[in-house]
Amino acid sequence: MPVNLRGRNFVTLKDFTTEEIKYMLNLSADLKAKKRAGIKGDLLSGKNVVLIFEKNSTRTRCAFEVACFDEGANVTFLTGSQMGKKETIEDTAKVLGRFYDGIEFRGFAQKTVEELAEHAGVPVWNGLTDLYHPTQILADFLTVTEHVAKPLNKVKFVYAGDARNNMGNSLMIGAAKLGMDFVALAPKELFPEEALVEEMLEVCKTTGGTITLTENVDDVKGADVLYTDVWVSMGEEHMFEERIKQLSPYQVNMDMVKKTENPDVIFMHCLPAFHDNLTGVGAEIEEKFGIKEMEVTDEVFRMPNSVVFDEAENRMHTIKAVMCATMGNL
Ligand code: CP
Ligand code: NVA
Numbered sequence: 001m002p003v004n005l006r007g008r009n010f011v012t013l014k015d016f017t018t019e020e021i022k023y024m025l026n027l028s029a030d031l032k033a034k035k036r037a038g039i040k041g042d043l044l045s046g047k048n049v050v051l052i053f054e055k056n057s058t059r060t061r062c063a064f065e066v067a068c069f070d071e072g073a074n075v076t077f078l079t080g081s082q083m084g085k086k087e088t089i090e091d092t093a094k095v096l097g098r099f100y101d102g103i104e105f106r107g108f109a110q111k112t113v114e115e116l117a118e119h120a121g122v123p124v125w126n127g128l129t130d131l132y133h134p135t136q137i138l139a140d141f142l143t144v145t146e147h148v149a150k151p152l153n154k155v156k157f158v159y160a161g162d163a164r165n166n167m168g169n170s171l172m173i174g175a176a177k178l179g180m181d182f183v184a185l186a187p188k189e190l191f192p193e194e195a196l197v198e199e200m201l202e203v204c205k206t207t208g209g210t211i212t213l214t215e216n217v218d219d220v221k222g223a224d225v226l227y228t229d230v231w232v233s234m235g236e237e238h239m240f241e242e243r244i245k246q247l248s249p250y251q252v253n254m255d256m257v258k259k260t261e262n263p264d265v266i267f268m269h270c271l272p273a274f275h276d277n278l279t280g281v282g283a284e285i286e287e288k289f290g291i292k293e294m295e296v297t298d299e300v301f302r303m304p305n306s307v308v309f310d311e312a313e314n315r316m317h318t319i320k321a322v323m324c325a326t327m328g329n330l
Helices: 018-036 059-071 089-099 110-120 134-147 166-178 194-207 237-250 254-259 280-289 308-327
Strands: 048-053 074-078 102-106 124-126 156-160 181-185 210-214 225-228 266-269
Touching (some): 018 166, 018 308, 048 089, 059 102, 059 134, 089 102, 102 110, 102 308, 110 124, 134 166, 134 266, 134 308, 156 166, 166 181, 166 194, 166 210, 194 210, 237 280, 266 308
Parallel strands (some): 048 102, 102 124, 156 225, 181 210, 225 266
């Protein structure tokens, strides 16, 4: 069966088959090559896209905007809307669905993006919620295909840190769907929810993937990818003290890199990253807790095998693929 994603929402990777995810990754690689060749596209021409952000963003917002510009769509970055204040999500979805051909939402509740998807009548894309960050996973896996000389279903992918946040959840879902060996390295209290793990273990039965939840740093041995994310996600800013205590043993540093015993292991991070004290929050953390780095050391962040900026670039190519596949003139 050829893959056809026209009209589909993109609110969680759970809704997509292995073939559909691979299709989006292949399309992303094609669109990346097309851009590199300087070919201006029209796959989104005549389309209008609206972007709604309840939380801050650099990469995701810019990825959507540049992808639209490259392929001929018009974009509205919506601020100060009535949504959730004077107007329900349902009514807002019905209104925006009359104006626009696609809607991106980043915010707190997964329920909001799902409600938008239910009522808009046009594709709705999840640009990050408390629970999931599915567009990030496509960029991450495209980056793995570019830097790890193995098929995805042979890759050992270690995620160290807050394994029950949007990144931990979404990476585990994506890894299960693609048959990877996924390791969540975290203290027990930050393991992903049992129900989601069970659901993904079922998926692994058909894809050949594995899921390991571990508190033991030695389990990074043989990793092809070491991945981490911020210890405190957007909306949880009151948690710094607790998370620093819980996650310090899981910082990605040179000791951890060495423990992989793989000279080709790559370092990945969805960004933004606290690898120094040169940001407002970084400086505040240093003043309060006396640490200059959090989830990753500056040394690892800057090492030759760190692919974080390729990964960031790939946000744009993969988000473009999601829009082209679900809304475009393909
Ligand atoms: N990785 C990511 O989603 O980055 P932004 O928060 O800058 O969009
Ligand atoms: N877990 C992070 C991801 C940022 C891209 C957050 O939600 O803040």
